Amino acid sequence: MSKPDVAAERKDQIVRATVDCITKHGYHNFSMQDVARTAGVSKGIIHYYFLNKDDLMMSVLDKVAGDIETIIASDMESITNPIDKLKVFIAAAFDIVRSTKEYYQVNMDFWTQINQKKEVRQVISRHYAKFRDSCAKVIEEGVNQGVFRQVNPQHQASLIIATVDGVSLQWLFDETVYDYAEIVKTAGAQLLDSIVVR
């Protein structure tokens, strides 16, 4: 069509501005005014497209989680060998933290809502579940093909993601603590070593 979807465009524009604001000022320290200024729109229009601040935040969460999933999925797409595929998964997951630090930061900011907002917790849970599943599927395949030992795919997927999150966390607090590339190599090697048949 010649006429672009104004509503979708505007919503995306506002959501992207919100991500910027969260990155800059943190989950709780930005105002609708900030978002409006960043997006270059009026305060009123944000409430025209989003019910309220919570509604906007949920859209941000959806976008961030969705984008991360898309990146990892596209990285793994062309690989078929389970070992290589798992290596790519781990590498991609670690890489996202470095390449899109803001996204990871935004993600973390949502973590504080664990006890406060049930809906946020549920969306994050679902995101983690999807993330684990896409990793577990690879492991399962490897187990079936006999290249991986008889491990519990879900547990191993959890441990892999846990390592990514935990390693990134310490690094985000202090980037001088270790060379990210180096520890990623060590971590990746040990994680693989735990499941491949020796």
Next chain:
Amino acid sequence: MSKPDVAAERKDQIVRATVDCITKHGYHNFSMQDVARTAGVSKGIIHYYFLNKDDLMMSVLDKVAGDIETIIASDMESITNPIDKLKVFIAAAFDIVRSTKEYYQVNMDFWTQINQKKEVRQVISRHYAKFRDSCAKVIEEGVNQGVFRQVNPQHQASLIIATVDGVSLQWLFDETVYDYAEIVKTAGAQLLDSIVVR
């Protein structure tokens, strides 16, 4: 002296009340009024003992991090064998998340200040450094005694703590995702397996 330190007592009383408030209402959703009510003191007196809300928060951070360190140190105290000592460290770290979920939650709430408050980030970094050191020391001893392989103690300490953080995180979002005790066993076994001489 015989006279107890009223100031220190009051400060501690207020800090403990603040921890309660953060647990209940979240890092950003509690007010000085809440703290005053919870501590059973007036709003004014909080500002007498603490410069402002940020100052109070730093004291909370100190307390929480310090308490966690103390618990783990006391758990490891009596053990001398490096393998057993490392096992205790891992077990204790995992256990804190379950036994004092609120503390861990409060801790997490501070994470979101990474980009916002340099001072908070530094205190957390220092806490993590201490935490890693106490773990690395055990590993180093094991390496020296020949029971652990020639690994980088700091890196392995980082990976151990990363796994604890990451595993806990997923579990806090959804406690049904895995049996905590079970995954802790798997994680502990694999982490040890990565460094003990085979």
Next chain:
Amino acid sequence: MSKPDVAAERKDQIVRATVDCITKHGYHNFSMQDVARTAGVSKGIIHYYFLNKDDLMMSVLDKVAGDIETIIASDMESITNPIDKLKVFIAAAFDIVRSTKEYYQVNMDFWTQINQKKEVRQVISRHYAKFRDSCAKVIEEGVNQGVFRQVNPQHQASLIIATVDGVSLQWLFDETVYDYAEIVKTAGAQLLDSIVVR
């Protein structure tokens, strides 16, 4: 002509929707958006037909007052005897409150504009004047025919209308306070008794 007056039709459609909104949400708690939704038109078109919200409100007032007048006039039309005619006037006035409670409610909502909007006050005054006149005319006729005493028709009309308003008011606040039909009978009897020759 054969072509119906679209403008008048649209205006009426909007005014009726506004009455509905006032009934549902109250004089001050409805928005132009509500009216648009209720009327099934866009927000913009309302401002095409009405200067602004005040202008729309004046049209609503006209409609409500006019409708009430029409009902009462049609009820009295066929009666010629002054005593019967007055009885019908009183009965009809009392009945409107019960049968079209919303209209009366909307009417009342306009009362609060007494001190705020001169124009509203004037329109209501004119409506009351008309209302009194139509009652006073009946009384005057009765006086001339000798069936009513030498009372001041305007005063008596005012008192009759006052009683209707006052009785309705108390009843609208609490419908259990008295049986409406019963008090209407008592009130009607006493009002008549005050002016008919004994």
Next chain:
Amino acid sequence: MSKPDVAAERKDQIVRATVDCITKHGYHNFSMQDVARTAGVSKGIIHYYFLNKDDLMMSVLDKVAGDIETIIASDMESITNPIDKLKVFIAAAFDIVRSTKEYYQVNMDFWTQINQKKEVRQVISRHYAKFRDSCAKVIEEGVNQGVFRQVNPQHQASLIIATVDGVSLQWLFDETVYDYAEIVKTAGAQLLDSIVVR
């Protein structure tokens, strides 16, 4: 006590300022800012003493209704004869409208909440009930003493109050419509005539 009750004083100050604001700008057209300015205090302090705007409004309603009751009660106090007492009640009720027009106006402004706020409706109902009772008691005494006919005291009280409300209403919309004193005389005479033994 030497120390006056600051809280009570401040609350009263704010409530009185609110009455002024309602009189000037109407029930819905005044802001907390207006009240603050009128009372000569900050916006914040109003929310310190009152939960929210609704809470403040309920206090206003209580004050206005209470004050009116007090005035009428004190006017009737010294009279014992039922006929005279009823005359005083009617006169006092009519007089309040004239002498404290603002109060009556504020009262009217609350009427529009009939359909919107249950709590307001209930408080007004209770106020009307009290008002009717104090009138009905006089009538009942007169009936017992044989100076009044065997009328229903509650109904007659309702009709008296209805007349006061209704007469006042028309007059408030247009003060030129009749001489208030004169119609009050007529109304009072007819109301009494309806119940005294002839």
Next chain:
DNA sequence: CATGAATGAGATTTCATTCAT
């Protein structure tokens, strides 16, 4: 030391009105 009344900045949200299409 301790209180709590008071302040004022700022946050979210609503909404009449305008105007390009």
Next chain:
DNA sequence: GATGAATGAAATCTCATTCAT
């Protein structure tokens, strides 16, 4: 005629912080 996206003013309410007592 008709739409609905966009604006911006204004409203309510919260809260860290101050300060007289």
